[in-house]
Each structure stands twice: as C-alpha cells, then as structure tokens.
Amino acid sequence: MLPRNAWNPEFELQNCLANVELDLEFFRSIIPRACREISAADPGPGDSLIPSLSHLEIAILDDPEIARIHQEQMNDGSPTDVITFHHGELLISADTARREAGARKWPTERELLLYLIHGMLHLHGYNDMETADRDAMHRLQESILERLWPLHP
DSSP, X not given: OOOTTOOOOEEEEEEOOTTOOOOHHHHHHHHHHHHHHHHHSOOXXXXXXXXXXXXXXXXXXXXXXXXXXXXXXXXXXXXXXXXXXXXXXXXXXXXXXXXHHHHHTSOHXXXXXXXXXXXXXXXXXXXXXXXXXXXXXXXXXXXXXXXXXXXXX
C-alpha cells in the first residue's frame, strides 16, 4: 500500500482534437497535484488501483469518439464525460466539457479538471452507480476541485 500523498505516476496527456485549443501546460502542472490530492483521500468502497499504477494516459477526445468507445466498452452509444480504464487510461470529452462548462458558466478547463478528478477517483475505488456512493464521490471531487482550481492562472 502506498503511503498517503505518495501517488506520483508518470503521465501522458494528449489533446486528440486539432481544432480545440486547451491550456495543456496548466494540466501538465496540475496533474501531479491532483494525484497527491487523490492519494490523500480515503479509498472508496472498491479496491484502489492507484498503488499499482505508475503510469497514467489521459486523452482528450470529441463526443463522437468517446461515444464510439463507450458503445464498444459499455454497450452505451451515448457520449459521456470521462471513461476510466483500470490500467490507468482516462478518456475525457472536450465537447461534453464545453457544453457543461457553458451551462455552469465557468471555463472549459475547469470542467475538464473536474472530469480528470472524477476519473482518478474511479481508480481510487470510488463508483457512482448507487446514489449514496455517487453523492460521496461528488462531494469529494468538488472538494478537490476547489483546492486545485485556484491554481489556474
């Protein structure tokens, strides 16, 4: 088991969308801090995978691509915000983030950071299938988001 605050995986961050500009430097700087915040939290009710993950792959996709993968992996062809794979791959939809950020009246990067935190919490044993679990996960992700977002330039 990792000591608290010790998860510091290597990571790859890819913006797979040529027509979408994102502040990738912000994300490259905040991902290590997000990893520390996640590992400082108590694990969720499921098994935490983070002690065994030394590498993260994060890809930012569009809705059609994430919907295709969602269909392929989970038999649900709708676009979704984030898909988390147990081997440490996170797929995040920039289209969904733009839509939701507009509705919440905050920057797209903030919404993307929320999805990143959400995906990492899945790796730490959290799930959002049942209402009580989802509520606990959402409270924790909002708390982490509030601590990390003020670091945005």
